[in-house]
Amino acid sequence: MNALLLIDIQNDFMPGGTLAVPEGDAILPLVNRLQPQFELVVATQDWHPAGHGSFASQHPGCRPFEQGELHGLPQTLWPDHCVQGSTGAELHPALSQHRLEAIFRKGTDPAIDSYSAFFDNGHRKSTGLADYLRGRGVRRVYLAGLAADYCVYFSAKDALGKGFGVFFVEDATRAISAEGYQQARHDLAQRGARFITAAQVP
Ligand code: VGL
Ligand code: ZN
Numbered sequence: 001m002n003a004l005l006l007i008d009i010q011n012d013f014m015p016g017g018t019l020a021v022p023e024g025d026a027i028l029p030l031v032n033r034l035q036p037q038f039e040l041v042v043a044t045q046d047w048h049p050a051g052h053g054s055f056a057s058q059h060p061g062c063r064p065f066e067q068g069e070l071h072g073l074p075q076t077l078w079p080d081h082c083v084q085g086s087t088g089a090e091l092h093p094a095l096s097q098h099r100l101e102a103i104f105r106k107g108t109d110p111a112i113d114s115y116s117a118f119f120d121n122g123h124r125k126s127t128g129l130a131d132y133l134r135g136r137g138v139r140r141v142y143l144a145g146l147a148a149d150y151c152v153y154f155s156a157k158d159a160l161g162k163g164f165g166v167f168f169v170e171d172a173t174r175a176i177s178a179e180g181y182q183q184a185r186h187d188l189a190q191r192g193a194r195f196i197t198a199a200q201v202p
Contacts, residue, residue, distance in 0.1 A: 007145030
């Protein structure tokens with residue numbers, strides 16, 4: 001079975017949000033059109049407590065988008081975003097939600113970031129998503145959402161590591177950085193991910 005994974009389609013990653021991905025809202029009509037083509041649709045939400053360690057505001061003298069460190073791991077420092085219960089953390093109002101079977105939240109531990117839908121950035125704690133998908137008989141995952149060079153990329157990488165076939169629906173994602181996405185794309189292609197457009201989804 002195929003599952004559609006919708007990664008972090010939240011207000012803060014949209015134009016006007018605190019960590020806006022350029023043209024992030026352009027994916028909305030595509031992801032809504034894709035959903036009825038899948039038996040299983042799962043979404044993720046970046047869901048940080050206020051004062052999360054990935055926020056530049058928690059690192060005196062540091063600015064957003066600088067490289068920092070968080071408990072021994074290299075960490076890009078972000079503007080405050082997707083704070084639990086805030087409007088910015090809500091799924092975008094134009095995202096169709098009635099077919100979402102589950103929503104997996106991540107980034108809740110203040111001491112570690114969590115880009116992937118499957119694991120935290122230290123690969124220490126699982127979100128349970130892989131077992132959930134296996135339990136539903138899923139063999140292949142199709143990924144869409146934000147941002148292509150962070151959370152969609154790391155989710156795709158972990159899905160490959162867990163043995164799923166991975167299809168990256170390129171026009172249903174947008175990146176924070178074009179160069180970052182080129183590197184991510186190269187890495188994923190080498191690991192066996194396939195890149196398709198929404199029109200090519202079976
Ligand atoms: C994301 C940076 C920080 C993402 C989440 O969803 O791609 N990026 N937190
Ligand atoms: Zn985040």
